[in-house]
Amino acid sequence: MRQDFALWVYLTQGPLLWLTVTLAAYAVADWLSQRAGRHPVANPVLISVLLVGGLLVASGTEYATYFDGAQFIHFLLGPATVALALPLWEHRALVMRSAVPMLAALVAGSVVAAASAVAVVWAFGAPEGVLVAIAPKSVTAGVAMSITEAQGGDPALTAVLVILTGMIGALVVTPLMNGLGIRDYRARGFAVGLASHGIGTARAFQVDPVAGTFAGIAIGLNAVMTALIVPVLLGVLR
């Protein structure tokens, strides 16, 4: 018994256990996703999160303990953002040719992303703090949290809403675009990157490299656009 306890203490103090669990969960999730022919519902982020989250709840482990191990993976989000330059450079001629449609979609999409979310929670009679926290929900997490903070909202609520928005977008984009009959992968990718940041972009790269490229561009553009729009939008409501 004491031997088991000593082992458990060792495992909970280092990053090894939860780093391994995260990689293993993703390996299983990615395998399932491949087996399902990259069906949108078999989303590897969603499956991994359910597997790891279930283990944390079952073992009574705190998120802070988990993150001690998982932070090494989380850190790679920054370098991955830099790496979006690779497909961008590869498809630069197509990107340059698409500058005008992209900017038009950016302005329209960015305003709708913030205004429609705020309008719905306002119609439900939610308090002002909720209006602030949901406004930047389509933007990549770090920027969304700083927008909320600058407006006096709760960045923790924003972080949860951002992740959920990413998952919703990744799940619905393929059937929605197919239903609309859109075959232009520039447009499909740009829309999902704008609406659902990196998680939508990960889905776009699964479907088509051009879609992934345009999704990556939309993340950066929408971060800047939303930072400009949200203070104006909330100013109108106040």
Next chain:
Amino acid sequence: MIGSLAVILGCQLLGEVVARGLGLPVPGPVLGMAAMVGVLWLRDRFAPPLLAGVEPAGRFLLAHLSLLFVPAGVGVVGNLEVLAAEWLALAVALGVSTVLTLVVSVVTFRAVARRMGQA
């Protein structure tokens, strides 16, 4: 692989320094992306041997982009109680707004592209 990782981290570092130093509303890694485009231009323009293998680490990261969102996603599982008070309003808002944003963005993109004579 190691060299290409060093170049990526170097670009991110440069981006963070510029973004924080000048107080810009752009995330450091996004500026790092712009710096990386500069690196790729240098590679194609002058082909220095040092930049020949600059792609592998980035390609690897992008191939497993989904993995990188797992730690943050797990955070949602542990923090669902922040949604409790307004869960219905938030669920409807996220669903409606995400679908609406996708539709408006893609339709606008296509409408302008068609007007410009792009297929």
